[in-house]
Amino acid sequence: xxxxxxxxxxxxxxxxxxxxxxxxxxxxxxxxxxxxxxxxxxxxxxxxxxxxxxxxxxxxxxxxxxxxxxxxxxxxxxxxxxxxxxxxxxxxxxxxxxxxxxxxxxxxxxxxxxxxxxxxxxxxxxxxxxxxxxxxxxxxxxxxxxxxxxxxxx
Amino acid sequence: xxxxxxxxxxxxxxxxxxxxxxxxxxxxxxxxxxxxxxxxxxxxxxxxxxxxxxxxxxxxxxxxxxxxxxxxxxxxxxxxxxxxxxxxxxxxxxxxxxxxxxxxxxxxxxxxxxxxxxxxxxxxxxxxxxxxxxxxxxxxxxxxxxxxxxxxxxxxxxxxxxxxxxxxxxxxxxxxxxxxxxxxxxxxxxxxxxxxxxxxxxxxxxxxxxxxxxxxxxxxxxxxxxxxxxxxxxxxxxxxxxxxxxxxxxxxxxxxxxxxxxxxxxxxxxxxxxxxxxxxxxxxxxxxxxxxxxxxxxxxxxxxxxxxxxxxxxxxxxxxxxxxxxxxxxxxxxxxxxxxxxxxxxxxxxxxxxxxxxxxxxxxxxxxxxxxxxxxxxxxxxxxxxxxxxxxxxxxxxxxxxxxxxxxxxxxxxxxxxxxxxxxxxxxxxxxxxxxxxxxx
Numbered sequence: 258x259x260x261x262x263x264x265x266x267x268x269x270x271x272x273x274x275x276x277x278x279x280x281x282x283x284x285x286x287x288x289x290x291x292x293x294x295x296x297x298x299x300x301x302x303x304x305x306x307x308x309x310x311x312x313x314x315x316x317x318x319x320x321x322x323x324x325x326x327x328x329x330x331x332x333x334x335x336x337x338x339x340x341x342x343x344x345x346x347x348x349x350x351x352x353x354x355x356x357x358x359x360x361x362x363x364x365x366x367x368x369x370x371x372x373x374x375x376x377x378x379x380x381x382x383x384x385x386x387x388x389x390x391x392x393x394x395x396x397x398x399x400x401x402x403x404x405x406x407x408x409x410x411x
Numbered sequence: 412x413x414x415x416x417x418x419x420x421x422x423x424x425x426x427x428x429x430x431x432x433x434x435x436x437x438x439x440x441x442x443x444x445x446x447x448x449x450x451x452x453x454x455x456x457x458x459x460x461x462x463x464x465x466x467x468x469x470x471x472x473x474x475x476x477x478x479x480x481x482x483x484x485x486x487x488x489x490x491x492x493x494x495x496x497x498x499x500x501x502x503x504x505x506x507x508x509x510x511x512x513x514x515x516x517x518x519x520x521x522x523x524x525x526x527x528x529x530x531x532x533x534x535x536x537x538x539x540x541x542x543x544x545x546x547x548x549x550x551x552x553x554x555x556x557x558x559x560x561x562x563x564x565x566x567x568x569x570x571x572x573x574x575x576x577x578x579x580x581x582x583x584x585x586x587x588x589x590x591x592x593x594x595x596x597x598x599x600x601x602x603x604x605x606x607x608x609x610x611x612x613x614x615x616x617x618x619x620x621x622x623x624x625x626x627x628x629x630x631x632x633x634x635x636x637x638x639x640x641x642x643x644x645x646x647x648x649x650x651x652x653x654x655x656x657x658x659x660x661x662x663x664x665x666x667x668x669x670x671x672x673x674x675x676x677x678x679x680x681x682x683x684x685x686x687x688x689x690x691x692x693x694x695x696x697x698x699x700x701x702x703x704x705x706x707x708x709x710x711x712x713x714x715x716x717x718x719x720x721x722x723x724x725x726x727x728x729x730x731x732x733x734x735x736x737x738x739x740x741x742x743x744x745x746x747x748x749x750x751x752x753x754x755x756x757x758x759x760x761x762x763x764x765x766x767x768x769x770x771x772x773x774x775x776x777x778x779x780x781x782x783x784x785x786x787x788x789x790x791x792x793x794x795x796x797x798x799x800x801x802x803x804x805x806x807x808x809x810x811x812x813x814x815x816x817x818x819x820x821x822x823x824x825x826x827x828x829x830x831x832x833x834x835x836x837x838x839x840x841x842x843x844x845x846x847x848x849x850x851x852x
Binding site: 272284287341344378387 | 554608688710
């Protein structure tokens with residue numbers, strides 16, 4: 258056991274002193290940043306979004322896309338000559354379309370328009386239609402590939 | 412430093428103090444979700460980690476540089492106003508090359524968007540760890556879990572605030588600059604710690620298989636990674652529905668898709684319409700003033716009577732105060748420069764500006780030395796109705812009080828009767844509807 262990892266310390270704490278030092282440094286800086294934000298009267302809104310972002314991802318978004326995925330698989334698997342990989346013909350366009358909605362959702366759902374229109378003189382009208390079109394193209398391309406593969410195999 | 416979980420699980424499990432409490436915790440196992448994906452494993456997680464290990468430092472550096480580009484050494488330019496100990500070293504933001512801020516912000520926003528799918532994939536790949544039981548067997552592991560909460564919380568917070576900000580959805584009702592700046596500090600330290608703790612684990616995991624060989628393995632031949640005690644490899648794996656190369660390809664395709672529908676806003680007006688889902692992918696038309704407007708005259712509260720023939724530019728701070736009409740300014744030596752407007756939101760547009768050099772205006776005041784110059788707008792309110800330029804920004808060859816753009820008078824929305832345009836300056840600091848310039852020796 259090296260000098261950096263005294264046995265008694267490791268047994269009690271669970272790792273070496275450097276591990277503890279690194280963590281305390283991290284907490285100190287993060288705590289200081291939190292204190293600076295606390296100067297803002299609406300500090301609780303920052304906290305809400307900070308904790309909310311992690312909770313919504315871990316307990317809503319991730320379980321939801323996992324459940325959707327499990328829901329789709331048996332639907333496709335019931336057909337004759339089903340290949341377990343066939344689910345990807347749905348999964349890939351769905352993931353890409355969902356990702357674009359997740360990232361650009363504020364414009365697609367025109368949520369930013371009240372601030373965007375006075376600022377720029379433009380609207381957020383075009384984006385829902387464009388996203389639907391992109392989604393349609395993705396699924397159509399995937400369906401085409403599926404049909405071509407089916408014919409090759411037949 | 413060692414990680415708490417790099418060594419394979421051993422039958423004689425060690426508990427830190429207080430051992431009885433950690434043993435009791437382990438026995439109190441609640442019902443938890445099971446994870447059966449056969450492609451999850453330390454190698455796959457480490458591939459995503461390696462991408463983020465390169466990408467995240469670039470995001471951090473460009474982000475902090477963007478803060479510096481506002482020249483926060485002048486209190487009125489600093490957003491957030493007073494970061495205290497988290498203040499970065501002050502330096503004068505350069506004026507050359509003129510595309511400096513354009514590239515910095517294009518990379519910051521473009522890379523940030525492209526890394527969204529990688530972050531999501533990384534989090535998906537380590538999801539079993541969130542529900543691992545026991546969550547900790549020692550105080551060291553408890554603290555490490557808390558630090559992971561900081562890491563995941565801060566990266567998601569940074570991505571959410573950034574992504575919403577570029578779309579003008581201010582639903583959170585707090586100051587974006589404050590949130591994104593302090594969030595970046597929390598991310599910086601928790602990311603640095605995570606790298607320090609996990610780098611050996613990542614390097615070890617990456618050596619367990621070759622990327623090139625993995626890219627040749629199709630779905631049917633995909634088998635789970637070796638059980639290694641990290642809790643990532645499913646104990647009861649399902650039949651594979653996708654190969655590892657398929658997962659990597661899907662994440663890469665996600666990054667490409669997000670980039671494809673937005674990068675046009677950064678590359679210039681010729682390809683702007685390709686940015687199908689970016690609010691700044693829209694065109695204003697073909698006229699000389701038809702380019703992106705950050706703030707319209709209407710919302711800024713600029714009325715036509717404020718900018719008619721009675722408008723005067725005031726130059727203060729020298730032995731004599733100078734007042735100039737627009738005709739006076741047009742009678743001075745005119746200089747033309749091709750310069751970008753580059754927004755903190757990542758979009759940019761290059762235009763040809765014509766007007767009076769700022770240093771020629773300084774000369775009119777009779778002031779000898781110069782420290783800085785505060786430019787004020789007619790805009791009655793708003794965080795950016797003024798900015799302070801440092802000496803180098805006033806004296807740069809192409810630093811202008813622009814009167815015309817692309818051969819035409821500035822439109823109201825672009826700052827008529829006169830606006831500032833300085834090379835490499837963040838877009839919002841190029842003050843429009845200029846009312847006065849206070850030179851400070």
